[in-house]
Amino acid sequence: MISTQYNDVKQPKIIVISSVSPQPTSAGQVVLYRHLNQVDGWAVSIVPNPDDSKTYKWPTKFIKRLKYTRFHRWSHDLEVIDYGSNWDSVMLNYFQKPFNCQTDDKTIVLTVAHGDGCWAAQKFAQRYQLPLVSIFHDWWPDIPSVHQPLRQVLKKRFQQLYQQSNLALCVSQGMKNALGSHPNSTVLFPIPAMLKEELTVRNQIANNEFLSPLRVIYSGNLYEYGAILAQLLQVTKENPKVHVQVRGSNPNWPADFRSEMRDRGLWLDFAPREELNQWLAAADVFLVTMSFDPALRRRMETSFPSKLTEYAQFGKPLVIWGPDYCSAIHWGRKGDRALCVTDKNPLVMVSALEKLKNSPEQQKCYAQQAKITALTEFKPHIIQNQFLERIENLLCTAQK
Missing domain, CATH: 3.40.50.2000 (Glycogen Phosphorylase B;)
Incomplete structure (x- = not known):
């Protein structure tokens, strides 16, 4: 089962920092849940999404309230400007001790390139020099209702996330082609349920x-x-x-x-x-x-x-x-x-x-x-093995 709390177990660790959380519901959530529910030998820790607790600082509360007014588009603009900083207090409370990249050298950060959680994951991985694995399911810059200048900012960040990811898992060949060249990107189809x-x-x-x-x-x-x-x-x-x-x-x-x-x-x-x-x-x-x-x-x-x-x-x-x-x-x-x-x-x-x-x-x-x-290519076991092999190879490479 998936853990939700960081611990000191001497296993390789996956820290999930993502607006798309692993849950047995639908779409990207259930895909992530299926992957992480079958990672034997790994300790999985999920940083809570601040949107779930709704314990925001006043600037974030203001942005959220704007969504329910005629200025809702501006609220999405402000979220882009916020750049995932609403995750900062959650991250601080979640990691009760300073994170040490020397003692936690068997750790990767996993995110889905959707919402503002991916920016928090990117910054955390950079700060502690941890390998970053990003899953690209949707072309996120085209989804939020923002004004054109902010859409261009989102597109630039999206491309930067791709380039700075140590492993990029693209949902289709079309996604991989659109994102461009990368030393370690691959196509990983959405994992289906195993049927009776x-x-x-x-x-x-x-x-x-x-x-x-x-x-x-x-x-x-x-x-x-x-x-x-x-x-x-x-x-x-x-x-x-x-x-x-x-x-x-x-x-x-x-x-x-x-x-x-x-x-x-x-x-x-x-x-x-x-x-x-x-x-x-x-x-x-x-x-x-x-x-x-x-x-x-x-x-x-x-x-x-x-x-x-x-x-x-x-x-x-x-x-x-x-x-x-x-x-x-x-x-x-x-x-x-x-x-x-x-x-x-x-x-x-x-x-x-x-x-x-x-x-x-x-x-x-x-x-x-x-x-x-x-x-063959849509078999759940094969897709899961592709996911595990890629992150295991990444961890081995990072430790050299």
Whole structure:
């Protein structure tokens, strides 16, 4: 289990200083949790996020309060200017004795390049001359709502964090390419959950040949991807060949459309993990969406949907819907591992799904590709071993 307190155990240590904390929830939090919950032989210590305790100094309190006013954009500007200093008092209280890089020479600092915790991790690693491991899951400079001059500051810091990291773990090849050359960077896909065998061996074609509609399932973000999924649901809600069902909270839809989709059973809310797995296992096809919004192009080029690694574990065909420049489409086209649709017109997607419905051989082919991927580059044990080997090699190099 993950420790949350620094100690003097004579094991190599990972000190986690990150706004993205390891928790068994979703997205980057659960990815970090899965990695750190399986690091045998390492002592893991997590510095508490000051946002959790809300014990801020008055300047930070002022910044936080601005978020709930019409000056909310300025609050994000001030957070950039603050440069993670709101972590200082937490760090001081957490390390009750002066940190000694001579006696703690088997220690690395781990962070996720998201939020202001990564700046605190960067400064701590520099101060005590410790190896810094940074995970790059999102293009953070494009996410906060800040004015353009501050966005340029964020971009510069983001690049500096990458260059000053002793090990950079990039979520996709697109992220690695965008960040540039680095002496020790590598691609590390989001680690999926390990499933029970009975969930992964179900019949790959469960649509009773041509009698039942193709059951297409999507689970996850219904806010950013809500609009395009609403269009798909609208054109398939009475389609006898294709049945699309989505699961997620707070869809970005009008109230009347929400009600209709709920009444039709096409929109379901989040469920406990066991129930969710049973629902996913009953799918014929999994749908992964990426945004066509030109303003989000860099994020689509660099991010990698964790749903891809999760869905592949079920051994069902993967369908990726997104622009041709996004990382997921690049992955799917390599070796024809997934059905890729790069036209944002939902009717084009419906046509592709109907063709897939009428081709059991194509379904079997894509299902086999998902199985192979789940046993190779998306296998949880392989991804975890890559993570451990990289940080162990870094520690060995640092000790020489």
